[in-house]
Amino acid sequence: MDIGFLAQHLFNGLMLGVIYAMIALGFSLFFGVLDVIKFSHGDVVTLGAFAALGAIAFVGSVVPLPGLALVLGLLAAIAASMAAGMVIGGTLVLPLRNAPPVNVLLITLMAGTILREAIRLGVPNGGNPKPFPALLPDRRIEIGSFSVGIDSVTILLAGLAVVVATHHLVTRTRLGLAIRAVAQDPEVACLSGIDFRRTVLGTFALGSALAAVAGCMLGLYYREINFSMGLVLGVIGFAAAVVGGLGSLLGPILGGFLFAGVQTLVTITVPSASAYKDVAAFAVVIALIGLFPTGLISERASERV
Amino acid sequence: MSTTRRAATRQLSVARVTSGYDRADVLKEVSIEVRPGEVTCILGANGAGKSTLIRTILGLNRVRAGAIAFGGASLAGMPPHRIVALGIGVVPEGNRVLPRMTVAENLQVGGLLEAQPRKVAERMEAMFAIFPRLKERRAQLAGTLSGGERSMLSIARGLMTDPELVVFDEPSLGLSPLFVSEVFAIVRHLKAMDLTILLVEQNVRQTLDVADHGYVLSQGRVVAAGETRMLREDPELHKAYFGVH
Numbered sequence: 001m002d003i004g005f006l007a008q009h010l011f012n013g014l015m016l017g018v019i020y021a022m023i024a025l026g027f028s029l030f031f032g033v034l035d036v037i038k039f040s041h042g043d044v045v046t047l048g049a050f051a052a053l054g055a056i057a058f059v060g061s062v063v064p065l066p067g068l069a070l071v072l073g074l075l076a077a078i079a080a081s082m083a084a085g086m087v088i089g090g091t092l093v094l095p096l097r098n099a100p101p102v103n104v105l106l107i108t109l110m111a112g113t114i115l116r117e118a119i120r121l122g123v124p125n126g127g128n129p130k131p132f133p134a135l136l137p138d139r140r141i142e143i144g145s146f147s148v149g150i151d152s153v154t155i156l157l158a159g160l161a162v163v164v165a166t167h168h169l170v171t172r173t174r175l176g177l178a179i180r181a182v183a184q185d186p187e188v189a190c191l192s193g194i195d196f197r198r199t200v201l202g203t204f205a206l207g208s209a210l211a212a213v214a215g216c217m218l219g220l221y222y223r224e225i226n227f228s229m230g231l232v233l234g235v236i237g238f239a240a241a242v243v244g245g246l247g248s249l250l251g252p253i254l255g256g257f258l259f260a261g262v263q264t265l266v267t268i269t270v271p272s273a274s275a276y277k278d279v280a281a282f283a284v285v286i287a288l289i290g291l292f293p294t295g296l297i298s299e300r301a302s303e304r305v
Numbered sequence: 306m307s308t309t310r311r312a313a314t315r316q317l318s319v320a321r322v323t324s325g326y327d328r329a330d331v332l333k334e335v336s337i338e339v340r341p342g343e344v345t346c347i348l349g350a351n352g353a354g355k356s357t358l359i360r361t362i363l364g365l366n367r368v369r370a371g372a373i374a375f376g377g378a379s380l381a382g383m384p385p386h387r388i389v390a391l392g393i394g395v396v397p398e399g400n401r402v403l404p405r406m407t408v409a410e411n412l413q414v415g416g417l418l419e420a421q422p423r424k425v426a427e428r429m430e431a432m433f434a435i436f437p438r439l440k441e442r443r444a445q446l447a448g449t450l451s452g453g454e455r456s457m458l459s460i461a462r463g464l465m466t467d468p469e470l471v472v473f474d475e476p477s478l479g480l481s482p483l484f485v486s487e488v489f490a491i492v493r494h495l496k497a498m499d500l501t502i503l504l505v506e507q508n509v510r511q512t513l514d515v516a517d518h519g520y521v522l523s524q525g526r527v528v529a530a531g532e533t534r535m536l537r538e539d540p541e542l543h544k545a546y547f548g549v550h
Contacts, residue, residue, distance in 0.1 A: 174417060181414045184403045190385035191363065191395040193418040193466050197384075 004145025006268065011148050011156070013264030014257070015221065018159030021256030022214040023237030024244065025166060026207030030089075032183040032247040033203045034097065036104045040088055040112030041211060042234020043119075044081045048212030049132070049225040050119055051080035056133055070135040077212040084115065085208025086201050094200060112230070120227040129226040132219035155217050162213055163253055169206070170249055179203050183247070232278070239285045245295025254296060259285065313341040313469045313501040315376030315392070317362070322371035324361040330369065331357040333525045338518075339470065344492065344502040346512045346533070349522035350546050355505045356398060358522065359474050362503075363395060364388045375470070390418055394468025398475050400456040404448030408439050411447050411458055415465025425465075432461040435494070453484035460491060470501040477508050489515055509546065513537050521545045 023045060030038045055076035059069040088111050096104050120126040136151035170176040178199045181189035190196050218233070219225045237252075240259045245251030262284045263277040273280075288296070317339035325331035331354050339345040349355050360366040362373055368381040380388055389395060403411050412432060416425035433440035436457045442450060447458055456476060463471060473492065477485040489511050495502060496515070506512040513519065519536045521529040522545070529541035536542060 177410065177413055178417060180406060180410075181403055181417075184405055185401060187365065188397060188401045188403060188462075189414070190365075191389060191397055192414045192462060193386050193389040194414070195384070195386045 002145050004147065007146045008148060009264050009268050011152060013260045015152055015156045015159065015260075016263065017257035017260035018156060018163060019214045019217050019221075019256070020236055020240050020259050021163055021253040022159065022166075022210040022217075023233055024240035024252030024256045025163070025249075026210050027238050027241035028244075028246055028248060028252040029170075029179070029203050029207045030093075031241070033179055033200055034093065036093055036101060037108070037238070038088065038093060038204075039105055039109040039234065039238075040084075040115060041108075041207070041237060042230035042232075043112040043115040044084050044088075044208050044230070045211040045215040045218075045233050045237075046119060046225070046227060046230035047084050047115060047215070048077035048081040048208075049215035049219045049229070050123060050130075050227075051212070052077035052216045052219065053130060053132060053225065056135070060133070066133075066135045069133075073135075074213070074216055077216050078209045081208040081212035081215070082205045085204040085211070089204035090197075090201055093204075094197065112234070116227055116230060123227070126227050129224050132223050132225050134220070134223055136220055151220060155221055159213075159217060162210065166206070166210060167249060167253075175199075175202055175206075179206075236278075236281075239282065243285050243288050243292075243296060245297035248295065248297045251295050251297035258288075312499040315469060315501075316341055317393075317470060317501070317503065318372075318374045319358070319362060320372045320374075322358075322361060322373060323369045324357060324366050325369070326357075326366070331525050332361065334371065335522070335525070335527055336371075337520050337527065337530075339501060339503045340518065341469075341501050342496075342499055343517040344496050344504060344515055346504045346506060346516035346519040347522060348506065348509055348512065348519060348536075348542065348545065351507075353522040353545065354525040355522055356474065357525075359398075359472060359503075359505055362388075363393070363472065389466055389468075392467075392469035394463040394466045394471045396460050396463040396471065396473045396476055399478065400452065400459045400476070400480075402447035402450070402455050402458050402462070404446065406447055407444055408447055408450070408458055409443040411462050412439075412465050415462035418466055428465055428467060432464060435491070436461055452480060453487070456480055456484060456488060460488070464495075468500070470503065471495060472503045472505075474505050475507060476504075477506060477511075485511065509542070 026041050030036055052073035056069045056073040059072050088108065092107050092111055093104055096107065136154050140147050140149050170179060178194045181194055182196060182199045186196055236259055240255030241252040243258060244255030259281050262281040266277040266280045267274040319335060319337045321334045321336055323330050323333055335358060347355050347358060357366060361368055364380065364383050364385040373380040375391055375393060378391055403414060412429050413425065416428060419425050438454055439457055439461060442454065450458060476488045485508060492502060492504060492515050504512060504516060513533045516533045519533050520527050521542050528545060529536060529539045
C-alpha cells in the first residue's frame with residue numbers, strides 16, 4: 001500500500017472527523033446547559049444544508065459568482081438552523097425543563113421527524129437526493145503520489161477554525177462564561193444576574209449554527225444532500241459526544257475524530273468491507289462506552305462545560 | 306470596595322406575601338421592611354420559612370399574594386436576574402460556588418451585568434483587597450477550595466454585582482467558628498460602607514449583635530419584630546427556637 005493512498009484516506013478521515021465533531025459539540029452543549037438530549041439535532045444539520053442549497057440556487061440565478069453564492073449559502077444555512085434550534089429549544093425543550101428527560105427526548109425526536117418530512121414535502125422532488133454545487137476550487141494539490149483536492153483542504157481548515165473558535169467562545173467570552181455558569185449551577189447563575197432563558201437560547205443557537213456549517217461542509221464534500229441525511233448524522237454526533245464525554249467541550253471533538261478514524265481504518269485495511277465502516281465504528285463506540293461509561297474526557301472535571 | 310458608590314436609599318418592602326412550593330403555602334401574609342443602610346435580620350428555626358421568604362424576594366419562588374417592592378420597582382413576577390440587576394446582590398445558601406470554574410471566573414460571572422471590562426477589573430481588585438486569600442487562589446478551580454474559602458468566594462461573587470442591598474442566606478451554615486466570626490466581620494464591614502443588608506441566620510447571638518432590626522419567623526408567620534435590643538428580650542424569639550410556651 002503506498003503512502004499517497006494512506007495519506008489521502010487519513011486526510012478524508014480528518015475532514016469527516018471535524019464535521020462529526022461540530023455536530024457532537026451541539027449535543028454536548030445542550031446537555032451541558034440543560035441536561036437534555038435534543039434528538040432533532042441531526043435534522044437541523046439537514047435543514048442547514050437545504051437552506052444553503054436554496055440560497056446558492058437563488059444567487060446563481062441572479063449573478064454568476066460562486067464565491068458570493070457560497071458565502072450567502074453558508075449564512076442562509078446558519079440563519080435557518082439557528083432559528084430552528086431556538087424555536088425547538090424555546091417552545092419544546094425549555095417548557096419541559098422540569099419534566100422527565102425521556103419526554104424531551106421523545107418530543108425532540110418527533111420535532112426532528114416533522115422537520116425531516118417537511119423538507120421532503122416542501123422541497124420540489126424532495127424525496128430524491130439533490131446535487132450540491134461544487135463551489136470550491138476543483139484543482140488538486142499533488143505531492144508525489146499524494147493528491148488532495150483544494151476543496152477538501154479548505155473544508156478541513158475551515159472546520160478546524162470553527163471548532164477552535166467555538167472552544168474560544170465558550171472558554172473566553174461573556175456568552176461562554178454565562179453558558180458555563182448556567183451549566184454548573186443555574187440558580188447561582190441567575191442570582192449573579194445571568195438571564196437564564198437568553199443563555200439557554202443562545203446555547204441552542206450556537207449548537208445549531210455549528211450543525212448548519214457541518215451540513216454545508218457535507219454537501220460540499222459529497223456534492224449531494226438528501227432529506228434523511230440527518231438521521232445517521234444525528235446518531236453519529238450523539239455517539240461521538242457520549243464516547244468523548246457528554247457535557248464536556250473537548251470530549252465531543254475527540255469523539256468525532258475517533259469515529260471518523262475507525263471508519264477510515266476500516267476503509268484502508270479492508271477495502272472490500274468499506275460499506276460496513278459505520279458498523280465497525282458503532283461497535284467501537286459500544287466497546288468504549290462499556291470501558292468508559294462516563295466518556296473518555298469527563299473524568300477531568302475542569303473540562304466540562 | 307474602592308468603587309465610589311452612592312449611599313443606599315432604597316427600601317425593600319415585603320407586604321402580606323403568601324408563597325410556597327407546589328400546593329402548600331409556606332409563608333402566610335409575611336410583611337417585612339429592610340431599611341436603607343441598616344442590617345435587618347430574619348431569625349427562626351429550621352422550617353420556619355426563612356429560605357422560602359428569601360427565595361420569594363429573589364424571584365425563585367412565585368408570589369401567590371401580596372407585594373414586594375424595592376424603591377419604586379415591584380419585584381413580584383420579575384425573573385431573578387432582573388431583580389439582581391436592580392441592585393440586589395445575593396450570597397446564596399450553602400456557600401455555593403461554580404465548582405469547575407476558577408476563582409477569577411467565578412468573580413467574572415458576578416461581573417457579567419457590567420458591560421465595561423475596566424469596571425469589572427476594578428471590582429475584582431476591590432474583592433481581592435477584602436479577601437486576600439482569593440487573590441492567592443485566583444487561578445484555582447473553585448471546587449478545590451476549603452469551606453471557608455468557598456464562603457468568601459460566594460460573598461465576593463455576590464458583591465461583584467455592585468449591589469445596594471446584599472441578601473445573605475445563612476452564610477455561617479456549615480462553617481467553623483473562626484470563619485463564622487469572619488463572615489460577621491464582613492457584614493460589619495459592608496454596613497460601614499453604607500450598604501443595606503438582609504441577613505438570614507440561625508446563629509442568633511452574633512446576628513443580633515450586628516443587626517439593627519429583626520424579624521422572627523415561626524411556621525411561616527412573623528411572630529416578633531423590632532429593634533434588635535428589644536428583640537433580644539422577646540419571649541417569642543426563645544419560643545421560636547426552643548418551642549417553650
